[in-house]
Amino acid sequence: MQGASTDPQNADPSTPVFYSIKKPIELIYPKQLQVSTTKKWSLEEVIQRALDANPEVVSARKAIEQQEGIKMQFKARLYPHGGLVYRAQREQSSLLMYLPTIETYPLTRTSWLGAVQIKQTILNVGAVKETRQQKEILEKVIWQSMDVALRTVAQAKEAFYYTLFRQEVVEIREELTEASRAIAEYTQKMFKEGEIPEFQALSAQAEYSTSLGDLAQARSAYVKAREQLRMILNMPSSQENDPLYLAGQNDLPSFEVPYDEALKIALQKRTDLNEALHSLSAAHAAVAAAQSSYYPTLDALLQYENISNVYILYPKWGWTAGVQGQWNFFDIMENNGRIKTQKALENIAQVKVSQLKVDQLRELYQQIKRSKEAVAFQQTAVNDAERAFNQARKLFESGETNWVQAVTARQALLKAKLANAEARFNYNAALARLEYAVGGQLPAQ
Numbered sequence: 001m002q003g004a005s006t007d008p009q010n011a012d013p014s015t016p017v018f019y020s021i022k023k024p025i026e027l028i029y030p031k032q033l034q035v036s037t038t039k040k041w042s043l044e045e046v047i048q049r050a051l052d053a054n055p056e057v058v059s060a061r062k063a064i065e066q067q068e069g070i071k072m073q074f075k076a077r078l079y080p081h082g083g084l085v086y087r088a089q090r091e092q093s094s095l096l097m098y099l100p101t102i103e104t105y106p107l108t109r110t111s112w113l114g115a116v117q118i119k120q121t122i123l124n125v126g127a128v129k130e131t132r133q134q135k136e137i138l139e140k141v142i143w144q145s146m147d148v149a150l151r152t153v154a155q156a157k158e159a160f161y162y163t164l165f166r167q168e169v170v171e172i173r174e175e176l177t178e179a180s181r182a183i184a185e186y187t188q189k190m191f192k193e194g195e196i197p198e199f200q201a202l203s204a205q206a207e208y209s210t211s212l213g214d215l216a217q218a219r220s221a222y223v224k225a226r227e228q229l230r231m232i233l234n235m236p237s238s239q240e241n242d243p244l245y246l247a248g249q250n251d252l253p254s255f256e257v258p259y260d261e262a263l264k265i266a267l268q269k270r271t272d273l274n275e276a277l278h279s280l281s282a283a284h285a286a287v288a289a290a291q292s293s294y295y296p297t298l299d300a301l302l303q304y305e306n307i308s309n310v311y312i313l314y315p316k317w318g319w320t321a322g323v324q325g326q327w328n329f330f331d332i333m334e335n336n337g338r339i340k341t342q343k344a345l346e347n348i349a350q351v352k353v354s355q356l357k358v359d360q361l362r363e364l365y366q367q368i369k370r371s372k373e374a375v376a377f378q379q380t381a382v383n384d385a386e387r388a389f390n391q392a393r394k395l396f397e398s399g400e401t402n403w404v405q406a407v408t409a410r411q412a413l414l415k416a417k418l419a420n421a422e423a424r425f426n427y428n429a430a431l432a433r434l435e436y437a438v439g440g441q442l443p444a445q
Contacts (some may be wrong), residue, residue: 006162032163041245042246042247042248042276043157043160044160046233047153047157049235050155050233051152051153054236056441058150060144060148063145064142064145067134067137067138068139069143070139071131071134071135074131074133074134075134076153077121077122077124078121078127079120079121080118081118081119081427082121082303084114085113085114085115085117085118085303086114086115087112088110088113088133089112090110090305107129112306113306113307114305115306116191116304116305118301118303119302119305120299120300121297121298121299122298123295123296124297124299126289126297127297128285128292133286134141134282136279136282137278137279137284139278139281140275140278140279143272145269147275150435152232153435153440154228154432154435155232156233157428158384158429158432161425161428162225162428162429163225165422165425167222167246168421169421169422170219170279172418173211173215173218174215175410175414176414177211177212177214177215178206179409179414180204181208182209183208183407183408184201184403187200187201187204187404188201217383226243226284228246231244244414247310252375252424252427253428253431255368259302259362262361262365262434263361266361268439269440270439271439273353276349278302278351279312279353280350280353283342283345283348283350284346286342286345287342287346289342290335290338290339291335293334293338294335295327296325296326296347297327298323298324298325298355299324300323301320302319303320303321304319305320325377330393349395360437361434364430364434367380368431374421375420377423378423380411382416382417384416385409385415385416385417388409388412389410389412392406392409393409
């Protein structure tokens, strides 16, 4: 409803003006926000922008690439590996003086070894367990990335609905403030004319002052909600109070999914739970890798070499094959320390899994149930307040009630709309959190 001039002769004919029997009096002065011609963000665009530009989501994606590279490094230890080997050294004369002299081939002072070498792991329990650990860590990072993405979607939805809610609150508060101002001015005039006692005028003025304070708080909360949404979208403000226009309403999507069905899906697809389970498996593998330090390692060696030293008459080419083993069974303290460290991390992972398996959907279902009931009650209140206001307006126009009572009925309607808007936001926020809790996919309704 648009504002109109207090002079009825200059009033815009398109503006609704309520008339009393005595003289035309404007019933209310609601403000209407200016319509912006700039881009308006829909919910789908907000979600896509958050997934593309949110730093946490981008970092999570890069973490997958990093962990894939680390896994490749550990896995390569189990496959054949090798390269070129070259060694050269020159002996002093004192080291050669006791060797037999060969007249046909004088003793050389220089030795070298050049070879192409290939090694294959035969037995390395630690490398196998560490590779399995890296596999589980990669799976954990993948689920972690999905969790970040789904959590960002839930945050974007909640911030979107919250910004719309705060915008709606500002609009309603502006109308309430205008209504309170009109009542305050009217009662002050009536008091000066001696038609009402002073306390009624003071009460109306106090109500108007309270409305001004509520409007200021509503505007501040709206700006804060808008900036929080900007942070999720990675769109910092270019100037103070930079607007962000949204397209949509706090509509109520239907949700009638049985609790048991949602719980079953949550246990299968819940991202944070799957992340914790893979983290626990990685911890098991890390403990096994630490315990494998008591086992020997065994590698097969094959190389084709060119060698020259003081023990042969001339440089030779040939194959060398064999097995290399190592067994560090004296490093007891170091091995025990490594095992103790990994077991502590394993216990931490186990505690996290146990904590996440605790049913958290029940509370979300209760929130949705309470929010749905609140929406129904508040919608009934809005309907009753609308009927009351329409009746008060008709009675005012026919002269059967006074102007203040009609405006007071309008205030009651606006306050009912405030409560209804809050109930609708609470429902949508709880539904967004529930969607995240079941792994981003609500079951078919």
